[in-house]
Structure formats: structure tokens, C-alpha cells
Amino acid sequence: MPEIKNIINGCLKGNRRDQELLYRRHAPKLYAVCVQYSGNDEEARDILQDGFIKIFENLIHYKHEGSFEGWIRRIMVNTALEKYRSKHNLYRVDDIDQIPELDAEPDSEDYAGLEAVDLLGIIRELPPKYRVVFNLFAIEGYSHKEISRMMNISEGTSKSNLSRARVILQRRVGSYTGIKKSISNG
């Protein structure tokens, strides 16, 4: 397989084979990111397409210093955030105070048997605001300070959104594992 540096150089020279190679090599992983941040397939496709256009446009700025995979993932996450920001007014998010927190600590056995596709399905069921904060904090590893800047919200809102997301996820996990168990038991 060709080195990513050669592929990037080829893309910069307009080499269409390298552009296609770059896309095919990274699109599956990036599309998973898009699915993770979007509520439906159509939105995920739009994010992937817009994200790749940005990647090709900004390849010239990539300095080969950090991980290329991390660089293009950040572009894709930022594209997903832009998409979210353009739409977030359309969604109504319940007030955090109205959602009681679960008392019980999540049991690791609850997650046993959950596959990636299940986790992705559960995340997509989250309201957009919670989904984005959870993705940024739990998956991408951003701090609440960074998230507040990225989403133009306060740190407190970021924290409360994360808490709410976790509560919902815990409930979903419970119902998923319950359904799975009942299916496997016959």
C-alpha cells in the first residue's frame, strides 16, 4: 500500500488516483464519525461529503507533523459541528432539571454483548445537543472548556448536557441489553 505522504503529495498535484485512494482508505472510519454525530443517514452523508471537500481543500496546510488520521478526523468533527450549529435551533432539548439522575451506578455487565453497531444506534437516539457534547467529551476527549468554546455554550451547560446524555444512554443500554437477553433466551 502506498505511503500516506505519497498519496497526499499526489492529491496536491491533482492526481485523481491518489484522491480516490485517500477517500477509500479513510472514508469508512470517517463515515462512522459522521453517523455518530448525525441523526440520520442523509445528514451523515452530507457531513462526509462536506468534510472531504474541506480535507482536499486544506491538504496543502497539512504539515506532516501530527497524525494524518487525527487531522482529518478533526476536520470531520468540525464539519459535523457546523452542521449541528446550522440546525440546532430546530431541536428542542428538555431541561436538565426535569430529568432525574439514576441512582444506581452502571453495571459493566450491562454493556457485555453490546457491539459497535448497537452503541452507534444508541448514540444516534440521543437528542442532538446531548449527542454532540457526549461525542466531544467521551469519544474525542475534549474538555468542557473546549466544548463550551466549540459549541458557544457555557461550561455548565456542557456539563449538564453530558450528564443528561449519560443518563439517557444508561437507560438505552438497559433496554437494549434487556431486549437482547430476552431474544437470546428465546
Next chain:
Amino acid sequence: MDDRWSNIDLVFRNGLKNYEVLPPPEVWNNLRPVIRRKQKPYMVLRAAATVAVVLSLSFLAYRWSREISTGLENSVVSLNEESVAPVTNPVISGLLPENRINNNNSYVYKDTREEDQPEDIIIQDNIILTTSNITYPSVSGGLSLDEITRSSSDLLSVNYPHAVTVNTDDFDTRILPATGTGNEVDRWTIAALVAPTYYTSFRSGSDEFSREMMQSEQPLFSYSGGVALAYKINKRISIQSGLYFSSVGQMVGGITSFSGFKNYDNTKGDHNFEVLTSNGTVFTNNADVFLLNTGMDSRIQTKITNDVFDPLKANLEYLDNSLRQNFSYLEVPLVVKYKVIDKTFDFNLIGGVSSNLLVNNSVYASVDGGRYQVGKTQGMNAITFSSSLGMGMEYNVNSNLSLNLEPTFRYYLNPFNEFSGLKFHPYSFGIFSGLSFKF
């Protein structure tokens, strides 16, 4: 609270970290023209530059061949010793300073038309004058001192027998059309030519993937043939055009094809497999075909992976162990033929350009000599341009009919598939043979 929930964060993070989802094909199909459009100005400039260079070279070659032709026709100085006389004319010698005339080497013109003198003379800068267009009286008597002594270059001199120097400003000159004009009655030639061609490409894909991909590809038997019409501009130069049909292709190894997949195909979409080749990406359009990669990695893109479908457990019928790409073109060439030898056996130099229109694009598996349709190569250029260079040997059976043999090298100025991206340019070599008829 964060510690309490770190478990769920970790589960999602680890579970989704390396998760991959194959995107729908339409994303790339939508993306491709966007990237292409951004590249377009550069591509257009490059194509324009290439055309400009080719046209310039063609023009220069034409001018050069014309000059050579003219020079050959007039290679003998058409003055003889009797046509010139030593500078003893008292008019000129009396008017010019002593040091500006070399009496031993300089001559003046003498109108010798009445003595059956050839009409053409050659001057040093190869401009041909006719004696009828030279104003002789200004030499013999009408030329003023000022005109004659204006500069040293104004000095009239004839360095017989090699050359004649004339100040062209002082004469009414007219450039003649090239001599040796062809026979007026046989200016047109129609020819039928056909050739087996060897097609391959200059390949500069430097990365390992490209090299590996191209190593697995072999050219298929190619041919070209058609009708050409030539117009003779003069005795040596002809312009030729026509209409040719050509077929080129390549065999892509390391891909085994099977039929019978339709019974297992539950997927949606317009194609099941994509195969990377140096000519572009092949999309299957036959839902009954299953492709198995037996060569290099990552060559076949498909959503029908081994975990979805196991070909070994299915009832599939083997077709072929390679794919064959075939492209057919209608070609309209514009070539210049320069005749070097004009005897019973003529010899021509041929060069020009051709525009090639894609009329067929197919990918197939070969089954018992027949073709089993598999798909098409995506992103093929509808029109390509090529340049050609060749030699034409022509044996004149009689004054009208000739046998032709033309070994021709053809270089494609743009690749068949802009999108394939590899920096390779196809070329072909063919030996055209056929008959031509002059009228």
C-alpha cells in the same frame, strides 16, 4: 460524578474508536465532480499549452520543410559566368569609393533574359527573386550615389558562383510560391488503411500501489483502420484527414470472476463491485457477477465482504481469472505528410494530431472465446487527443494506384481517464498497410 460515569464513557469510546461504516457509493460520485471542477482550470491550461506546443511545432516543421523543399528545388545557382560581368561599368565604379569595390570579386547584374538565361536567382538570405522583378535600370544608371553608398551592406556584389548579394530594399522583390508544385490533376488521394497496434503507456506511478497495479495489467490485442483523404499542397507536402476506428484494451489480472451471484444478491445499489485499474475504476453493472480478489490488496471495493457472503459455500460458476477492459474510438486525424523520396518507391515523413471519440467502453470476462459482460470503466474521457509520428512507404503500382506501408507511433496527449489520476500517458505503435488511389 465523572468517575462514576467513566465506565460508560470508556465503553462507548473503545467500542466506537476503530469502528468503520462503508459509506454509500453516491457520496464519492457526488464528491468526484466537485474535486474535478476545482482541478479544471489547471487541466484546461495544461491542455491548451499542449495544443499550443503541438501546433507551434507543426507550424515550424511545416515552415522548415517548405524551406528545405524550396532550397532543394533551387540548389543550383542559375547564373552562369556569362551572365555577370566584372565591375568595369564606369557609371558605378566612378560613383563608388575605391575601397568599397573589390574589382576582383564583385560583379554587377546584367540582364541576360534575351540570352535564354534562367529566370530565378538565389540571394544569400534565400529569398528568390525573378529577374523580371528587379529594377535593372537603377543598377546600370538610375541608382543614386546616396542609395548606393548608404551603407556597406548596400554594396551590390555578386560572389559568383556561390551567391549573389543584393540589397533587397533597392529592388522590387516578390517571394515566389514554392516551386515544384504537384501535378494539378492528381492532388487528391483516398486510401484505406488497417493496422494491428501495440498499445501500452508511459507509466510514472511512483508509489508501490500504482506499480503493483500496473504490473498486473497487460495490453490486449489492438487494431486500427479506416479511410484517409489527402490533399497535395505541393509536390512534397500533403495534408491528410479521414475517419478511423480503433480498439484498445488491457487485461487486468488477479481478479477471478464468477456468474450465478444473482441468487444471493440482496444488496441495494447500482453496482456491487468496484475494481481499481490504471485506466480508471471499473463498476460492475451485471448483478449476476461475483468478483474475487486473488491478487493485490484493496483492489476491489465492495460491500459484499467475506463476513457477508462466502463464495466458497455458494453455487457460483467460474468465468475467468482476469478482467478485460476494452475501449473503442472513432478517430479524426489531421496529419502532414512530407515526401522525402519521390520515385516509384516513395518515402514520406508523417506527423500530426488526432481527436478520438470514445464510442464503446466495456469490461468483460472471456469465456470460451466469448465475452461475458461485467461492467464499465467509470470516468472515461469522451474525447482524447493524440499526436502521431510515422514513416510512409508508398509503392506506385501505376500513376494512380499505390501500396502503402506506414509504421506509426502515436502518443496520447491526455490520458483515457482523467480521473484515474496516475501520471501515465498511453501510446501505441502500429504498422498501417493498405491501398491508395490518386485522382
